[in-house]
Amino acid sequence: MHLVYIAIFGALGCLSRFMVSGWVYALIGRALPYGTLAVNVIGSLLLGLLMEGGLRSAALPADIRMGITTGFMGGFTTFSTFxxxxxxxxxxxxxxxxxxxxxxxxxxxxxFAGLGIFLARQL
Structure with a gap:
């Protein structure tokens, strides 16, 4: 079942990356690849928070957590575009x-990944 979650969340992550980076480019411009920077920084913060939080709590079932971290965050962040x-x-x-x-x-x-880990430890 985790493959289904990864696929669904991955699609949502890709769409979110497209929308967020487009919004950032429209807001700031393209002097630097700010859209890619934004999704990578946001994604690093969220991944640090989710991974550390997932290690400390069973609030999210493992399949859902894997879908979010591997699927959504994998689709949202982009090393290849960078x-x-x-x-x-x-x-x-x-x-x-x-x-x-x-x-x-x-x-x-x-x-920001470190900040996400720090924040998760404060919860």
Whole structure:
């Protein structure tokens, strides 16, 4: 049954990524891949919160938790798009923007994953 949950939540995660990143691009623009950054940071926070919370509580059944963490979060976050956009920035000669994209995605996402874990421990 967990494969069904992963598929359903994965589809919802993909749609959510499309909507959130589109909204961020409309709001901030495309000087940097802000939409991808936003979904990766939000996803890191939520995954840290859900994984740590799931280890501390049985409030979510394992199948649902797997659907949310593997399916939704896997569909919502996007390492491949981050990688592609960074390569495109490099090809365009935008070394500073590419470096900023790498630094922001990796650093801020890791910090927010840690924040999610911290918040889960406070609950």
């Amino acid at each position: 990688s592609y956009e960074t390569v495109r920035l490099l090809e365009d000669g935008s070394m500073v923007a590419a470096g900023a994209n790498i630094l922001l995605n990796v650093t801020v996402s890791v910090v």
